[in-house]
Amino acid sequence: MTDYLTRSGLSVHKLLVDFVETEALPGLSVSAEQFWDGLAGLVRERMPTNVKLLARRDDIQSRIDEWHHKYGPVANNPQGYEFLLKEIGYLVPEPGDFTIETEGLDPEISSICGPQLVVPVSNARYALNAANARWGSLYDALYGTDAISRDGELAPSQGYNAARGAAVVRRAAEFLDAAFPLTSGSHADVTAYVVAEQGGVASFIIDTKAGPATLKDRDAFVGYAGQGDKAEIVLRHNGLHAVLVIDKASTIGATHAAGLSDVIVEAALTTIQDCEDSVAAVDAEDKVGVYRNWLGLMQGNLEDTFEKGGKTVTRRLKADRVYKGVNGGDLVLKGRSLLLVRNVGHLMTTDAVLLDGKPIGEGLMDAALTALCALHDTGGNARHGAIYVVKPKMHGPEEVAFACAIFASVEAFLGLKRNTIKIGIMDEERRTSANLKAAIYEARQRVFFINTGFLDRTGDEIHTSMEAGAVLRKDEIKSERWISSYEDRNVLIGLSCGFSGRAQIGKGMWARPDDMAAMLEAKIGHPNSGANTAWVPSPTAAVLHALHYHQVDVFEAQKRRHNQALPGLSELFSMPVQVPYSLSREEITRELENNAQGILGYVVRWVQQGVGCSKVPDIDNVGLMEDRATCRISSQAVANWLRHGLVSRDEVTSVFERMAAVVDEQNAGDPLYRPMAENFQSVAFQAALDLALHGADQPSGYTEPLLHAARRKVKAREAGKL
Numbered sequence: 036m037t038d039y040l041t042r043s044g045l046s047v048h049k050l051l052v053d054f055v056e057t058e059a060l061p062g063l064s065v066s067a068e069q070f071w072d073g074l075a076g077l078v079r080e081r082m083p084t085n086v087k088l089l090a091r092r093d094d095i096q097s098r099i100d101e102w103h104h105k106y107g108p109v110a111n112n113p114q115g116y117e118f119l120l121k122e123i124g125y126l127v128p129e130p131g132d133f134t135i136e137t138e139g140l141d142p143e144i145s146s147i148c149g150p151q152l153v154v155p156v157s158n159a160r161y162a163l164n165a166a167n168a169r170w171g172s173l174y175d176a177l178y179g180t181d182a183i184s185r186d187g188e189l190a191p192s193q194g195y196n197a198a199r200g201a202a203v204v205r206r207a208a209e210f211l212d213a214a215f216p217l218t219s220g221s222h223a224d225v226t227a228y229v230v231a232e233q234g235g236v237a238s239f240i241i242d243t244k245a246g247p248a249t250l251k252d253r254d255a256f257v258g259y260a261g262q263g264d265k266a267e268i269v270l271r272h273n274g275l276h277a278v279l280v281i282d283k284a285s286t287i288g289a290t291h292a293a294g295l296s297d298v299i300v301e302a303a304l305t306t307i308q309d310c311e312d313s314v315a316a317v318d319a320e321d322k323v324g325v326y327r328n329w330l331g332l333m334q335g336n337l338e339d340t341f342e343k344g345g346k347t348v349t350r351r352l353k354a355d356r357v358y359k360g361v362n363g364g365d366l367v368l369k370g371r372s373l374l375l376v377r378n379v380g381h382l383m384t385t386d387a388v389l390l391d392g393k394p395i396g397e398g399l400m401d402a403a404l405t406a407l408c409a410l411h412d413t414g415g416n417a418r419h420g421a422i423y424v425v426k427p428k429m430h431g432p433e434e435v436a437f438a439c440a441i442f443a444s445v446e447a448f449l450g451l452k453r454n455t456i457k458i459g460i461m462d463e464e465r466r467t468s469a470n471l472k473a474a475i476y477e478a479r480q481r482v483f484f485i486n487t488g489f490l491d492r493t494g495d496e497i498h499t500s501m502e503a504g505a506v507l508r509k510d511e512i513k514s515e516r517w518i519s520s521y522e523d524r525n526v527l528i529g530l531s532c533g534f535s536g537r538a539q540i541g542k543g544m545w546a547r548p549d550d551m552a553a554m555l556e557a558k559i560g561h562p563n564s565g566a567n568t569a570w571v572p573s574p575t576a577a578v579l580h581a582l583h584y585h586q587v588d589v590f591e592a593q594k595r596r597h598n599q600a601l602p603g604l605s606e607l608f609s610m611p612v613q614v615p616y617s618l619s620r621e622e623i624t625r626e627l628e629n630n631a632q633g634i635l636g637y638v639v640r641w642v643q644q645g646v647g648c649s650k651v652p653d654i655d656n657v658g659l660m661e662d663r664a665t666c667r668i669s670s671q672a673v674a675n676w677l678r679h680g681l682v683s684r685d686e687v688t689s690v691f692e693r694m695a696a697v698v699d700e701q702n703a704g705d706p707l708y709r710p711m712a713e714n715f716q717s718v719a720f721q722a723a724l725d726l727a728l729h730g731a732d733q734p735s736g737y738t739e740p741l742l743h744a745a746r747r748k749v750k751a752r753e754a755g756k757l
């Protein structure tokens with residue numbers, strides 16, 4: 036206990052005490068005593084409920100398991116299944132119609148639609164990049180990705196490929212033609228973009244090869260900076276800005292008739308700084324690292340210095356962009372994404388703080404600490420004082436109510452007005468999807484988003500129905516009825532609760548960070564379905580996904596969906612199991628290899644290096660974003676096949692051993708990497724294998740208990756404590 040200090044009856048790790056008292060509290064009107072008393076009160080008051088809620092999850096799961104043992108898949112007795120779910124309180128009565136009442140939300144949440152970036156907050160370099168990803172170069176995003184074909188003469192070359200560059204300019208002109216059409220002609224033929232000022236009023240004059248033109252929507256021109264050969268012209272469409280950069284002296288501008296050297300688009304309107312599934316934070320030291328970065332973002336002084344391209348770079352938060360407005364005065368556009376923070380869920384405990392010698396709920400600590408750090412935001416982030424907390428992995432309305440109760444306690448001891456802390460409800464466990472209206476009702480004064488976290492949701496789908504039968508392959512699960520009804524119900528229920536124009540209806544992650552052409556094809560489906568926002572894995576993806584919100588007016592799309600019929604619960608419960616199962620031996624082995632490779636490739640970096648989100652090649656060598664949620668899917672899929680005898684324990688073990696060598700090869704260039712195939716007893720290999728062999732027994736199929744234990748073992752060894 037030498038690492039702990041006593042604060043208000045709690046034993047608090049010294050690192051956390053230090054962080055709170057010397058970094059987070061200075062500058063605030065909250066005293067150390069007030070904070071620790073508050074945290075102690077929160078834990079004493081809320082921990083017993085936390086424990087009960089987790090026990091209830093287990094109880095419910097065992098009743099569902101028993102039912103499947105008796106009846107098999109739901110399709111054998113759908114009415115009986117729904118009866119059971121009501122009987123055990125899994126399905127609760129739906130409230131009458133209501134409208135959410137959340138106040139004090141920013142326009143990025145309520146009235147402007149655009150991409151939502153997610154980033155592990157533990158990585159300062161990425162976290163800063165994400166905050167700055169409000170704006171991004173369209174030319175760079177097109178040139179640097181497969182959004183422009185990489186075939187033939189358009190393939191990127193060692194130096195600048197002029198043919199590819201020309202294709203980028205053409206594609207950007209197509210975007211401009213669609214979002215900012217001219218009265219005649221095309222942006223591809225523009226020979227001059229000019230701002231003329233007269234009597235304090237600016238007008239935008241365009242010359243094309245075919246003669247003069249203006250914007251069809253004259254109000255789309257909203258601001259500018261500079262004049263003539265070096266200028267920036269600000270346009271607005273669907274609430275989103277795009278900046279034409281005129282720079283005739285630049286390499287690219289010199290090749291364009293009007294000197295257009297780039298189009299900067301407003302991209303990541305919001306960013307989730309993630310303390311959850313994309314980070315590996317297993318003890319006080321790691322948690323303080325996470326909180327310290329969040330504090331720096333809220334104070335506006337976070338910076339990171341690193342080597343890039345042979346140079347030392349220091350990255351800081353960007354300032355607002357200040358332009359002249361068209362009628363005089365300044366046009367000030369936020370330079371940064373609106374920052375939200377994702378706390379962990381209700382499951383894990385942390386020994387960073389002990390009460391009566393026992394670790395406290397990590398979610399309780401996250402709520403207190405992330406809110407405390409957010410008190411430093413004096414309007415640079417949220418304009419009306421809101422603190423945006425995304426709460427993941429909640430099972431049903433009672434757990435949403437519990438999260439709201441935690442936030443209310445935190446507000447009380449930090450001296451905040453009630454409902455200052457807003458809640459983003461991740462609809463990613465089946466009990467929440469099935470009771471979404473009731474879940475929203477519990478948070479009606481705080482809710483700022485609902486979001487279909489379909490990755491966790493897929494993991495929960497497999498786990499909840501573990502005993503029902505063998506699941507389909509991972510890719511097949513994604514195209515089943517349960518998922519389309521889940522996505523549809525989320526939007527339609529959100530609309531029926533009055534989200535349109537008030538709060539976000541969000542969609543999930545694009546998990547193939549290098550496949551931008553495919554993303555451009557697929558992800559327009561999100562705004563078209565009525566979603567205000569959808570997740571992207573990188574700033575580049577944010578720039579490209581932003582184009583979709585120019586193509587689709589989300590509020591119009593929402594109007595079209597308002598009266599659509601809600602898919603029934605029978606659709607939602609139409610499980611992705613196949614009985615009898617008809618895959619060949621080869622197909623089974625290939626799927627097993629694919630899952631094993633993904634699990635190993637993710638887990639090894641988590642356990643050895645504390646990296647919570649990685650790009651890991653799948654069996655077809657496509658780089659996939661892997662985090663704890665995708666790992667949950669893979670481990671549950673293997674566990675399910677093991678449970679139903681499609682694969683044996685020996686087969687799983689030998690495939691994992693074989694794939695360890697493949698993963699070692701993939702990581703050969705990493706000096707910090709320790710090969711697994713040389714030592715199958717290594718902590719990383721064993722953790723990966725355990726996720727599969729013991730996946731069925733993990734609470735809700737989550738990966739964090741095994742991952743945390745393994746990482747802590749490695750950290751202890753490295754510190755010479757084992």
Ligand SMILES: CC(=O)SCCNC(=O)CCNC(=O)[C@H](O)C(C)(C)COP(=O)(O)OP(=O)(O)OC[C@H]1O[C@@H](n2cnc3c(N)ncnc32)[C@H](O)[C@@H]1OP(=O)(O)O
Pocket residue numbers: 152153154155160161162164165309312313343488490491544548572573574648649650659660661662664665
């Ligand atoms: C199911 C869920 O919960 S999904 C939500 C959790 N998932 C996430 O948050 C995913 C976030 N994305 C990432 O962590 C990363 O993009 C990964 C791990 C998928 C890929 O990372 P890498 O292999 O390093 O990517 P890559 O080499 O292509 O690009 C690195 C560059 O992109 C930037 N970048 C990549 N992702 C992000 C991001 N999410 N935010 C900000 N910048 C990012 C990096 O800062 C870096 O640029 P820099 O050198 O100027 O700093």
Ligand SMILES: O=CC(=O)O
Pocket residue numbers: 312427461463487488489490491492543544664
């Ligand atoms: O958190 C997101 C998910 O898909 O899971």
Ligand SMILES: [Mg+2]
Pocket residue numbers: 312427428461463488490491492664
């Ligand atoms: Mg999730």
